[in-house]
Amino acid sequence: MLAQRRAADSVGPSRRRRPAVVRRVVVCEPRDGVAEATAVVVDGGRIRALAMRLAGYDGEWRLVVLELG
16 A cells, blocks of 8 residues: 555655755764764654764765665
């Protein structure tokens, strides 16, 4: 039943969706040049968690790990 509803949503007329809203972000720097961040995001009535690790290379931040839940 759920798969049928998702399939119908993907091919049906486009509906206006509310944009995802970031509720909370926490950032820590475990060592120089490395940042770890977590975020709680509300997306379409669902609450999702994101975890990411960024590393500094040549003056730029690069995302090296991203986990979604």
